[in-house]
Amino acid sequence: MPANSTDIHASEVSLQPQVSPAFPELVSAFARIGLMSFGGPAAQIALMHKICVEEKRWIDEDRYLHALNYCMLLPGPEAQQLATYIGWLLHGVRGGIAAGLLFVAPGLAVILVLSGLYAVYQEASLVTGLFFGLKAAVLAIVVEAVVRIGKRALKSGFHRGLAAAAFIALFLFSLPFPLVVLAAALAGLVHARGTTSAAVEITEEVRARPPLLGQIATLLFWVAVWLAPLPLLWLLLAETALPEIQSFFSKMALVTFGGAYAVLAYVAQVAVDHYAWLKPGEMLDGLALAETTPGPLVLVLSYVGFLAGFRESGTLDPLVGGLLGGLIAAWATFIPSFIWIFAGAPYIERLRGNRLLSAALSAITAAVVGVILNLAVWFALHVIFTEVEPVVLARLGPLTLSLPHPTWSSLDWQALVIAVLSAVMIFRFHLGIGKTLLVAGALGLAARFLL
Template sequence: MEEKISVERNELHAPDFGEALRFWFVLGWISFGGTTGHITLMHDFLVDRKKWVSNKKFFQALNACMLLPGPEAHQLTIYLGWKLHGLKGGILAGLFFILPSLLIIFGLSLLYVYFGNSTFLVALFSGLKPAVLAIILFATYKVGQKSLQSKWHYLVALMAFLLSYFVGVPMPWIILAVIIGGFGLYFLTSKEINLKSDQGEAEDAEGDYPVNSLEKVPPISIPKIGLQLLIFFLLWLCPFTVLYLFMPDSAFWKELSFLFTKSAYLTIGGSYTVIPYVAGLVTENFLWLTKTQMIDGFALAETTPGPLVIVLTYVGFMAGFNHFDHSYVMASVGLMATAYFTFLPNFALIFVGAPLIERSQKNKAVQYVLSLVTAAVVGVIVNLACYLGQGILFPNGFGLLELDWKALLWVAVSLFLLYGYRIGMLQLILLSLLYGGLLYLLS
C-alpha cells in the first residue's frame, strides 16, 4: 500500500517535459565555469528549486559519472535527463548541453584561422592564456582540497604527475594502474577506511521526489545490454565507414576517428585528463597542430559555455584545416566528426553503464578506488598546468631571461581574483580580454 502511494506521489510531482527541455536548452548557453559551474547550476535548479531530484540521488548520480570515462558534467546531464524522462530525456538533455558550445567554438575556430596572425588577436590571447593557466591552478587547489584525504591520496597524485609529465606514461595506463592498485590496497589494509563525504550522508529521510534515492535499481538484462551495445556500435560504424570510404586520405580519418573514440572511452576523470592525453598525441605524434595552436584552442574553449572537452572539436577543426592545405570544408568536417566520436560514447556509457554502476554505490571498495582515481586526477591537472605554463610563461624556452613577465603578472592577478574575491569565470575572461587589449595599445 505504501509503495502504491509513493508511486502516485511521484506521478503527481512528475516534472513537465517541456519545462525540463527549456532548462537543458538554457543550461547549454549559460553553463560557464567548467564542471563545478555546471554541477552547481544543475543542483540549484533540479534539487533546490524544482525538487525533481533528491540531493542524495544527485550526488549518487555524480559519483556514478565520475566512475565512468569521459566528462562527468555532460554525462550527469544525460543521466538526469534519462532518470527524469527516459531515453528521449537523456538524448535531448545531452544534445542541448553541447550544441551551444559546439556552435560557438565553430565560429571562434573560423575567426582564429582567418585572423590568427593579426597583432590584435595575438594581444588578446596574450591576456587570455595566463588567465586560463590561473583557472587550472585554482581548479587544482579546489579539487585537491576535497580529494587528497590521506598519505595514499597524496602519493597517488604525486606519482600520477611524475609519470605523466616526466616519463610520458599515457593517462589511461595511469588510471588503470590506480584502479588495480586501489583495490589491492583496500583489501590489504587492516583498518577500515572511512572516506569523507560531501553529499550529506546524514540525510536519511528523502522527500517526495520524482527521482530519489529510494528507487529500486532495475534488474540487469544481458540481452538488453547486448542490444544496446550493438546499436551504439552501428551508430559509430556508419559515420566511420562514410569518412573512410568517401573522404580523401582515408588514413587521416581513420586516425581521427579512433583517437577521439579511444580518448572518450579510456580517460577517467573528465576533461582535465582527456585534454593532455590528446594534446600530446596531436602535437607530437600526429603533428596535426602546433603546441601554440593547442594552447590557443584551450583558451578559446574557456570562453565558451558547456563542457571544457569541447576543445577537442577545435582540435578536429585545426587538424582538418592544417592537413588538407587550409581547407575550410575539411576543417568543418573534422570538427563535426570529432564532436560525434567524442560525445557518442557518453550516451553509450550512461545508457549501458550507469544502471550497472548504480549497484555499486554502497560498495566501500569501489568508493575508495574512486577516491584514489580522483587523487590521480589532481596529478593530471598539475601535468596540464605544466604543459600549458611552459608555453605561456616560457614561449621561447626555459630561463629567467625568457620568462614572459606580463603573462606571469596576469597569472598572479587572476589567482588573486579567483581566490580572494571568488570572481566568476566569465568576468575573469572579460577582464583578461581587456588586459590583452591594453597590451595591444601599449605596444
Template structure:
C-alpha cells in the same frame, strides 16, 4: 517508477525547454553547470530531491566522461526514459559545439592580425591560472593522506619524465589499489558522509530516494541491444569517410584517437586534457602548444563542458592536415564532438542501472580514490606543459622569461582567489589587458 510522491511527472515539453536553455547558459565549468541544474531542478521545480540529485552525480563521477553532461543525461533518462536522456545530453553539448565552430573559424582566419593575436596573448596567462586553481581544487578533494600524495607523484614522474601513456598509468593505479586492499584494508572502510534528508521531505519531489530507476539492474538483452546501436552509430562515419573523403587514413586515426580519449576521462575533463594536449602536439603535430592554450581560452568562453576543447583540436587537425581547409576543419570538429560524446550516452544508458547496485561498495570507492589521486599528478603535468609555452615562449632561462605573462598569471590567481571573480569576467578582463598591452606597446 513507484508512486512515492504527490507531484506529477513534468511534461516532456517542459523538460525540453529547460535542457535547451541549459545548453546556452551553462558557463562556469562543472561546478557552475551543477549549480544551475541544482537550483532549477531541485530548488525551483522539485523534479528531483537533493539526495537523489547527489546520488545521480556520484554515479556520473564514477563513469568516464564529463560529469555535468552525464548528470543532465542521467536526470533526463530518469524523468523521460532514453528519449529524455538523449535530449538532455545532446542539448547540453550542441550550443557549445556551434559556438566553438564559429570561434575556431574566426581564429584561423583572423588570428594572425596583431590585435587578435594580442587578445589571445592576454587570454593565455588567465587560462594557465584557471588550470592551476583547478589543480589545487582537485588535489584538495583527492589527496587524503601520504599514500595518495605518493601515487600522484608517481603518476607525474611517469608522464612528465618518461611519457608513459595515461591508459597505462590508470591501469597501474588500479593494480596498486587492488594490492593495497590486501596490504592495507583499512583504506577501504573510509566512507564519505551521506547527505541527510528527512523522509517526509523526500516525498515533496517527483524523483526521490525511494524512486525506482527505469531499467534498474542487469539485463543482458537490453545491454547487447544498446551496444549494437552504439556500434552501428560508431561505424557510420567511417563508411562516410571512406566514400566521401580523400584521406581515409587520417579520418580513421582521428576517430579512433578521440574514441579512446572518451574512455579515459574518469575524474572529469581535466583528466583527459593532459593526454590529448601532449599527444596531439608532440606526436601527431595537429597543432602547437600555444594553439592548444588558445583552444582552452576559446572553450572557456563557450557554455557546456570544458572537454569541448577537444573539438577545437579536431578542427585544427583537419584544418592543418588539409592545407587550411575550413570545410575539413569543420568536419574534424564535428567528428571529434561525435566520437567524444557518443560513449557518454552508452555509459549512462548501460552503466548507470548497473552501478546503482554497487554504490557504497568500499572496494570500488577505494579504487576510484586511487585513480583520482593519480589524476592529480597528470594534471600537474598539463599545467607545466602548457604553462611553459606561455611563461617561457623561448628557452627556459631568465632571459627567456615573459614577465608580462607571468605577472598576469599572478594577477588572475589573485582575482579568482581573493575576489572570487567569475571565469567569464576574468576572460573579458584578460582580453582587454591583452589589447591594452598591445596598443601601449605601439
C-alpha cells in the same frame, strides 16, 4: 566537483522521481542548463543540482549523488554524462538523448564559430594580442583547479600519495595517462578491501537485474552509432584529416578521465608532435576559447578537430573541412557518454551504496589532482617561456627519466605579469572565470599594441 561528490549514501530512496516532469518541461530545463553552463564541471554539476534537485524536485539528493559518482568513474565529460543520466531516469532513452545533447549543443555551436574565426584571423595582431592575454590567464585558472580539486579529494595520506605518484609518473616518466588512471582505480579498490570488512552494501529495493540480452543489444547499437562515420570517412574523404580525427578522438573518448584539464597535455602532444595539426601554443588558445563558452571544457577537442580539418581539408573548402572536423571530434567525444549511461546505468542503479565503487572513484579523483598539477607545470613552462626542450636524465629499462628545460633567456615577462595578475584576480578577489579572461584579454591587447 562538489565537496561531497564522492560520498555515496546507502539510505533507501524511491526509484521514481519526486515530481515527474512532462517531456517538454525536461527539454526546456536542459536547454536552459546548456545555455547557462559556464565555469567548468563544478559549476555545471552545481547548476544541475539546483535546478533538478532543489527547484524542480525531479530527483532526490541520494539519487543525484549516486548518478554523479557513477559519472565520475567514467571517461569523458562527467557533467554531460550526469545530464544524460538524469534525463534517462526521468524519461528513459529519449530523455537521456535530449538532456545530453542540449547540455552540449550551445557550447558546441559557439566553439565552432570561434574556431572558424581563429583559423582565419589568428595572424591578425588584434587576435594574437587577445589570445596572448587569454592563455596567460588560463594558467591561473588551471592552478586554481589544482587547488580546488586537491582540497576536496586529498583527505588522507593514501590519496595524497596517489596524487604525488600520478604527478611523478606523468611529469618525470611520461607514462600513458590511461595507465596512471587504471593503476589509481586498482589501488583504490585494493585499499578499500584492506580497510573495510563490509565492502558492499546494496539496498534490497534495487536488486532487480536488468535483462542481459537487452543491455547487450543497447551496447552494440550505440557502439555502431558511435563508429558509423569512420568507414564512410575512409571511403569518401581519405585525403583529408577527417578519418584520423574520428579515429584519434574515438580513442581519446575511452581514456579521458578527469575532463579536459587532465587529457589536454596528451592531446596537445599528439596533435602537435605526431599529426602536426596544431602549433605548440595553439592548444592554450583553444582552452581559453572553451573557457569562455558554455558546456564541457572538453569542447576544446572540437577546436582541435576544427583546425585539423581546416588545415588538411584536401579538396574540400577549408572552412567546410574545419566544420566537419569539429563536428566529428564532438561526435567521437560525446556519443560514448550515451553508451556508458544507456548500457551501464541500469546495472549501476543496483549498486547504490557500493563502497568499492566509491573507493575507485576517490582514488581516480586523487590521481587526477596529480594529472592536473602536471598540466599546470606544463602550461606554466610554455606560457612563460617561448623555448622549452626536454632533457633526458636517465634510462631505467623501458622507462625514461626526463625533465622539461626552459631556455631562461626566452622568458616572456609580459605573459608572466598577466598570469600573476590573473592569479590575484582569482585567488585574492575571487573574480569569476569570465571576468578574469576579459581583463586578461584586454591586457594582452594592451601588451601587443602599447608596449
